[in-house]
Amino acid sequence: MYNEDDGADPKNHYQDLWDTYEALAGFMGAQLIEYPFPQTIGSQVSLELLTKFHTSLLAESLLLNSGFCHEAYCILRLMLEYTITLKFILLLPEVRAVLYLDDTAAASRLFVFDIPLMAVETRMQEWLPVIENPLSGCSRPYEAVDLLAKSCELTALMLETGRNT
Known part of the structure; x- marks a missing residue:
């Protein structure tokens, strides 16, 4: 028998993702x-990194709502870098936070934050x-949905x- 939900408009899934996205952004703000x-x-x-992440999350939302998917993708990449860096x-x-916060030694750092290497260490x-x-x-609607899904997953992470600090 035909299930009406099987043929449902993909916009319903899109709306569910938006609702999740907005709830996560609100939860992070709170x-x-x-x-x-x-x-x-x-x-x-x-x-600091949670604040940057949250600000980026709000910017990404505006960009996605305005149809600027490439720019929203760039923001997603920043959010990923914030998450990997924090983890x-x-x-x-005690060691890494000092290096991160020490702007005066940025040019002479012996330790370089390398996102791919940090991603491996943080799994x-x-x-x-x-x-x-x-x-x-973002020529296809599902690409925006993919961005939303990735953003929701990354926000939860x-x-x-942040809760574990």
């Missing part, structure tokens, strides 16, 4: 408001195709990472 004053250097870096720093916060190498394979454009 978490940032309630975030305690940083007591450690690790929590200071967490707050990487939190593995050794996020399955995300590397997002960085390595740029999106050609960033929230979990």
